[in-house]
Amino acid sequence: MGISGVGNERPTWVVELGHTDAGAPPASASAAPSSTFAHAVTGLTRAVDRGEALIANAGHLGNYDAATLIALQAGIYRYSEAVELVAKIVDHASSAARTVLQGSH
Secondary structure, eight states, X not given: OOSSOOOOOSSOHHHHTTOOSSSSOOTTTTSOHHHHHHHHHHHHHHHHHHHHHHHHHGGGXXXXXXXXXXXXXXXXXXXXXXXXXXXXXXXXXHXXXXXXXXXXX
């Protein structure tokens, strides 16, 4: 079950967020904030989709050598980081909505 339905155009969600170098600003830093946020959300949805596909296909691996298992572990770690970030965003958004709604009464 994917959340974006988008294919694997880029290798990691970090690249999709525009962070190709550790100290370099995102490629879309000069863009409007809403497009930057949309770009980040798109990268996160792709990362979650890739992680779900990785887990779904893990049982069908042809070989279980050390390199394959380490790559699988790294992919699942990236997936768990993306899910954790999505959970934090949802938590902060719901908290902000609750604050706004409480202030309007």
